[in-house]
Amino acid sequence: MATVTDSLDDHHDHGPAKGLMRWVTTTNHKDIGTLYLIFALVMFMVGGAMAMVIRLELFQPGLQFVDPGFFNQMTTVHALVMIFGGVMPAFVGLANWMLPIMIGGPDMALPRMNNWSFWILPFAFAMLLGTFFMDGGAPAGGWTLYPPLVLQGGNGFPFMIFAIHMMGISSVMGAINVIVTILNMRAPGMTLMKMPLFVWTWFITAYLLIAVMPVLAGAVTMLLTDRFFDTTFFSAAGGGDPVLFQHIFWFFGHPEVYILILPAFGVISAIIPTFARKPLFGYSSMVYATSSIAFLSFIVWAHHMFTVGLPLQGELFFMYATMLIAVPTGVKVFNWISTMWKGSMTFETPMLFAIGFVIMFTIGGFSGLMLAIAPADFQYHDTYFVVAHFHYVLVTGAVYSIMASVYYWIPKWTGNMYSEKLGQWHFWLSTISVNVLFFPQHFLGLAGMPRRIPDYSVQFAEFNMWSSIGGFAFGLSQVFFCFIVYKTIKGGEKATDQVWEGAEGLEWTLSSPPPYHSFSTAPEIK
Amino acid sequence: MNKLKQLCAGGAALTFMSSIARADYGLNLPVGVTETSRQVYDLHMLILWVCVVIGVIVFGAMIYSMIYHRKSRGAVASQFHESMTAELVWTVIPFIILIVMAIPATTVLIDMHDSSEPDLQIKVTGYQWKWRYEYIGEDVDFFSTLDAASNEARRVGSDIDPATVDNYLLNVDKPLVIPVGKKVGFLLTASDVIHSWWVPDFGWKKDAIPGFINEAWVKVDEPGVYRGQCAELCGRDHGFMPIVVEVKSEADYATWLAEQKAGSTAEKTAVIEEIDPLELKNIGKKVYTANCVACHLQKGEGVAGIYPAITGSAIVTGDINQHVDLVMNGKPGTAMAAFKDQLSDTELAAIITYQRNSLGNKVGDAMQPIDIAALR
Amino acid sequence: MSSENAYYVPHDAKWPIIGSIGLMLFFCGFSAQLNNTPSASIVTMIGFLVLVYMMFGWFGEVIDESESGAYKSSEDASFRVGMIWFIFSEVMFFAAFFGALFYIRNFSVPWLGGDGSGAITNEYIWNGFEAMWPTNGPGEVGGQYEKMGAWGLPAINTLLLLSSGVTLTWAHWGLIANKRKQLIFGLILTVVLGIVFVGLQALEYSHGYHDLNLTMGTGVYGSTFYMLTGFHGFHVTVGAIMLTVMLVRSIKGHFTPENHFAFEATAWYWHFVDVVWLGLFVFVYWL
Numbered sequence A: 001m002a003t004v005t006d007s008l009d010d011h012h013d014h015g016p017a018k019g020l021m022r023w024v025t026t027t028n029h030k031d032i033g034t035l036y037l038i039f040a041l042v043m044f045m046v047g048g049a050m051a052m053v054i055r056l057e058l059f060q061p062g063l064q065f066v067d068p069g070f071f072n073q074m075t076t077v078h079a080l081v082m083i084f085g086g087v088m089p090a091f092v093g094l095a096n097w098m099l100p101i102m103i104g105g106p107d108m109a110l111p112r113m114n115n116w117s118f119w120i121l122p123f124a125f126a127m128l129l130g131t132f133f134m135d136g137g138a139p140a141g142g143w144t145l146y147p148p149l150v151l152q153g154g155n156g157f158p159f160m161i162f163a164i165h166m167m168g169i170s171s172v173m174g175a176i177n178v179i180v181t182i183l184n185m186r187a188p189g190m191t192l193m194k195m196p197l198f199v200w201t202w203f204i205t206a207y208l209l210i211a212v213m214p215v216l217a218g219a220v221t222m223l224l225t226d227r228f229f230d231t232t233f234f235s236a237a238g239g240g241d242p243v244l245f246q247h248i249f250w251f252f253g254h255p256e257v258y259i260l261i262l263p264a265f266g267v268i269s270a271i272i273p274t275f276a277r278k279p280l281f282g283y284s285s286m287v288y289a290t291s292s293i294a295f296l297s298f299i300v301w302a303h304h305m306f307t308v309g310l311p312l313q314g315e316l317f318f319m320y321a322t323m324l325i326a327v328p329t330g331v332k333v334f335n336w337i338s339t340m341w342k343g344s345m346t347f348e349t350p351m352l353f354a355i356g357f358v359i360m361f362t363i364g365g366f367s368g369l370m371l372a373i374a375p376a377d378f379q380y381h382d383t384y385f386v387v388a389h390f391h392y393v394l395v396t397g398a399v400y401s402i403m404a405s406v407y408y409w410i411p412k413w414t415g416n417m418y419s420e421k422l423g424q425w426h427f428w429l430s431t432i433s434v435n436v437l438f439f440p441q442h443f444l445g446l447a448g449m450p451r452r453i454p455d456y457s458v459q460f461a462e463f464n465m466w467s468s469i470g471g472f473a474f475g476l477s478q479v480f481f482c483f484i485v486y487k488t489i490k491g492g493e494k495a496t497d498q499v500w501e502g503a504e505g506l507e508w509t510l511s512s513p514p515p516y517h518s519f520s521t522a523p524e525i526k
Numbered sequence B: 001m002n003k004l005k006q007l008c009a010g011g012a013a014l015t016f017m018s019s020i021a022r023a024d025y026g027l028n029l030p031v032g033v034t035e036t037s038r039q040v041y042d043l044h045m046l047i048l049w050v051c052v053v054i055g056v057i058v059f060g061a062m063i064y065s066m067i068y069h070r071k072s073r074g075a076v077a078s079q080f081h082e083s084m085t086a087e088l089v090w091t092v093i094p095f096i097i098l099i100v101m102a103i104p105a106t107t108v109l110i111d112m113h114d115s116s117e118p119d120l121q122i123k124v125t126g127y128q129w130k131w132r133y134e135y136i137g138e139d140v141d142f143f144s145t146l147d148a149a150s151n152e153a154r155r156v157g158s159d160i161d162p163a164t165v166d167n168y169l170l171n172v173d174k175p176l177v178i179p180v181g182k183k184v185g186f187l188l189t190a191s192d193v194i195h196s197w198w199v200p201d202f203g204w205k206k207d208a209i210p211g212f213i214n215e216a217w218v219k220v221d222e223p224g225v226y227r228g229q230c231a232e233l234c235g236r237d238h239g240f241m242p243i244v245v246e247v248k249s250e251a252d253y254a255t256w257l258a259e260q261k262a263g264s265t266a267e268k269t270a271v272i273e274e275i276d277p278l279e280l281k282n283i284g285k286k287v288y289t290a291n292c293v294a295c296h297l298q299k300g301e302g303v304a305g306i307y308p309a310i311t312g313s314a315i316v317t318g319d320i321n322q323h324v325d326l327v328m329n330g331k332p333g334t335a336m337a338a339f340k341d342q343l344s345d346t347e348l349a350a351i352i353t354y355q356r357n358s359l360g361n362k363v364g365d366a367m368q369p370i371d372i373a374a375l376r
Numbered sequence C: 001m002s003s004e005n006a007y008y009v010p011h012d013a014k015w016p017i018i019g020s021i022g023l024m025l026f027f028c029g030f031s032a033q034l035n036n037t038p039s040a041s042i043v044t045m046i047g048f049l050v051l052v053y054m055m056f057g058w059f060g061e062v063i064d065e066s067e068s069g070a071y072k073s074s075e076d077a078s079f080r081v082g083m084i085w086f087i088f089s090e091v092m093f094f095a096a097f098f099g100a101l102f103y104i105r106n107f108s109v110p111w112l113g114g115d116g117s118g119a120i121t122n123e124y125i126w127n128g129f130e131a132m133w134p135t136n137g138p139g140e141v142g143g144q145y146e147k148m149g150a151w152g153l154p155a156i157n158t159l160l161l162l163s164s165g166v167t168l169t170w171a172h173w174g175l176i177a178n179k180r181k182q183l184i185f186g187l188i189l190t191v192v193l194g195i196v197f198v199g200l201q202a203l204e205y206s207h208g209y210h211d212l213n214l215t216m217g218t219g220v221y222g223s224t225f226y227m228l229t230g231f232h233g234f235h236v237t238v239g240a241i242m243l244t245v246m247l248v249r250s251i252k253g254h255f256t257p258e259n260h261f262a263f264e265a266t267a268w269y270w271h272f273v274d275v276v277w278l279g280l281f282v283f284v285y286w287l
């Protein structure tokens, strides 16, 4: 279906319009990518600030700063902001910037809709964050929104529901755009199995998004009607079941966590070969592994619900299916290591973050596998062990991959090299502090500290203090990151087109920064 | 720099192992006091070790390659990028490892599901934020709430050092008591939102879901006091609904049970006396602190939008019968629970009197226990 | 290269931002209405009007571009693929509600009635409740009610929708064969059938609310019934509006036998709505 494309917009040669309206009305994939990335960074700061409140309150036993109700609001909104406002938009931003270039196309396939996908988000998050100023405060039932608790919320409740609807609309449109772009905008000769892995992983991610975001929309709609229109989907008296919500939520929620990690796999699969100066090992098995992970992600959801009292057969099924995911994920890890093996490696900042990713994501994967063992999960569930697990896969997984890609591509985006020295500092500060932050949480969980509590018994004091100190250090390191990014945008050593010695792919054939219209003439694919 | 990099890469794997080395210091899962908890512990150690070993191999290979295959050492990149054999090996071997883990996991799971033929059964109901224990077939039924000392220390700005409180946040006013060596069945449910009943030493937790009953069981080997917490987010005070189980020898348990029964009969047949309204107000203050502050707050100001203020409330300052009705029967579908089963006649009368004449309200009337009894 | 083969990228787009503002106003207004905030309905209305304005503007612009020949086969292909996956996302939206229905019918209601692992639940909490379908649950939420029969209006509605699928295909044949009359007449028939369907559905709801005491609050039966049929009815309405637009455009002389993506997309959408109805008829009304 690849088409012969060369692009021009209807007034020919010149660049973007000027001023603020340029950003509001733009249809250019790079502009929109930039908007997404900036938005994600802002949200990461907002969500991070909430995490700092959490860590501050947990610094010592006893309630020092916030009221328990507010603490729960922090936990809930921290998660929603980080996931829907931080990681997902960051990946969509990367997709916007890089996909058209990587496949040799002129732009995204549906540019106007692309603009809308982005411009829904600021409004959605304004609504979500606006709930802090309403009677009853922000949602406080956890990001998993379990009824009946979530139905006890204040005036913010319907705003949160509709904010989630808007995020869903945005994601679905974004995903459709990705699929259409990949199917229709490839340069001649760019067959599917020649596409860079980042394109592949996003392709599969987009399908996951289309399949599960509407399900989340359905789930929150039922919450809304249960609260305001007398329905009883989640109430036993009417014949419903609170656990039904959990099934629907996790049917969305589990694929969602792979939505947050598959694009990361793609990024890592681009960076490691570059700095190992060696082609990616097992390209096609990477594609198949990604597809298997995506497929399996639909049949494992109840591993979040082992303690709700599922029938034995159900628990066994979901335990086995979940464990299976370790196999394709393992294939990916082994392939990355084989790519490094006998390479000629250098360790610039992107590579450091990529290696950090592989190691720490794997640690998070191991704890995930432990959680998958149902009888053991009866102990682990809803403790800090789970919190440690998902921050390892999310922060040192997804977020690390985003940072790796920023360092990897920012010379291309801005035309300026970032400061390698500062980048290395950022990496080491982050990596040390993030482990101080999240590793002790494994111990806390095993020793019996439940999650989502604002205060704890004194036996947990020491590790919580460590964790908080790590948290503050990690937070400051990210402020430092913002500084590095800012500095690079402002100026710096000029980047070459190739940027990295070992880099391969169409993006490196364009100038740094690339022209406003990427491939006006379709490139030739070898 | 080189050293530092290696250190960091290996550090993660090492710390993982040290978690086992220092298992005695409360870093690891408790071994627990039941057959089940020991099985779970063994399973946990098995999977942990498997992960550690795989981690050592995987990270080892990676670190080796990072040291020896770096450009600064003059490494030249070879260009291989495929090997069917390798791919097969690292698909099949993990698969086999997984099967090895799945077998014991399956056995343990099947054992845990067998809640048949318990020696006694206890119905456990989660409330916001307390637990209710009903001994099935015995006339014993009580609530268990965070103890007063912790409750006072945990307020924002209380200035009480938690370290000075005995079992801070892990103590209750009235623990659950069960006999040693007997299979005790639990029927778990909830009255408002989902809670989760968890005592780590027993090796499991299970959700208490409103409108449904989940079954679980435990057979404890050693007498002692075991502590746990609610493990499912259940609102403001989720962090403050601990569980304490006292496991007694069979004889002690029997004595305890008899006392409880006697107590509840005595309560039922006791003559209800008229109480001085001032005295009622004093009792009421305690009841309020124990049961109502969580939502309506210390000064009765409530939380706008979710928990109405008691101060100046139309119901509290209005018709007393409506006030009593609301507190006794709650308001279905909201967080306001029915307190008629949770509080005694005296306590109910006291709380009503207190609310009407304190917290900024000055209605002037009072409620007597005998009137409450008449309403039951 | 000449711009003849260039992929069409509009230079700037003002409609999306207007759409976002409209969406936010609409949702905020509606939320505030749910919270009983006074005069919130004004905000909802404004939001709605902005959305309508946005749609007219946006689609109008697209139609102009289409008629002026800006789109060629590659744009056309993008629209097609986009529409297919949009419909798939709608399928998943309905799947959530069908999933809820199946779960309730196969698990939660039987458990409450003492089936399988629910024996204890039934004994201690809902003693005396027997599982059956339909049901308003052991709490008899919403009180006495009657079931909505399958073979009255719903059966007629099934026939209506099925025949509307036929008339639409007939119209499409007309378009392909360049028989404009057949196209227009077929579309008119389809729109009329759609409107009659929605009308009958409204009648059925009124019957449910007034005669059967079957409301959204009638336990899970009422919940699933109104939620599924309601969202379906909403989709039929949207589809009918889309068809009307196609009708107007046909009358204006838009579309050629080779080039009529908008028409086809609407047809796909209509068939999708049709298929959902069959699912509803079988699982909500009949079985």
Ligand code: HEA
Residues within 6 Å of the ligand: A144, A257, A258, A260, A261, A303, A304, A322, A323, A325, A326, A327, A329, A330, A331, A333, A361, A362, A363, A364, A365, A366, A367, A368, A369, A371, A372, A373, A377, A380, A381, A382, A386, A389, A390, A393, A394, A397, A398, B051, B054, B058, B094, B095, B097, B098
């Ligand atoms: C990016 C996000 C992400 C990713 C990738 C994962 C990956 C995995 N997760 Fe995680 N998970 C979350 C995000 C994620 N998770 C979140 C957010 C929650 C909590 C939600 C909430 O409750 O709020 C959660 C919770 C969660 C639970 C529920 C815990 C509980 O609440 O009780 C479980 C249980 O099974 C689980 C399992 C797994 C497994 C098996 C994987 C696997 O995919 C991991 C596979 C990877 C490896 C195993 C490592 C590499 C493999 C090898 C080196 C091969 C050889 C290895 C072996 C054979 C062992 N996760």
Ligand code: HEA
Residues within 6 Å of the ligand: A044, A045, A046, A047, A048, A049, A051, A052, A054, A055, A075, A076, A078, A079, A080, A082, A083, A086, A087, A141, A142, A143, A144, A387, A391, A394, A395, A398, A399, A437, A451, A452, A453, A454, A471, A472, A473, A474, A475, A476, A478, A479
């Ligand atoms: C992508 C997702 C993501 C990311 C990136 C993070 C990042 C972080 N998370 Fe989050 N977290 C979740 C997803 C995520 N989390 C989820 C899903 C939950 C579960 C919620 C639930 O239970 O419902 C959760 C819950 C959660 C908890 C448990 C709360 C509880 O159970 O009560 C904690 C506690 O430590 C925590 C901490 C942190 C910290 C310290 C970071 C740090 O990495 C953040 C670092 C970033 C910054 C700090 C921003 C930069 C700095 C500033 C803005 C300036 C201010 C800085 C200083 C003053 C130092 N998170």
Ligand code: CUA
Residues within 6 Å of the ligand: B126, B127, B129, B194, B195, B196, B230, B231, B232, B233, B234, B235, B237, B238, B239, B241
């Ligand atoms: Cu009860 Cu948490």
Ligand SMILES: [Cu+2]
Residues within 6 Å of the ligand: A253, A254, A257, A300, A301, A303, A304
């Ligand atoms: Cu999961």
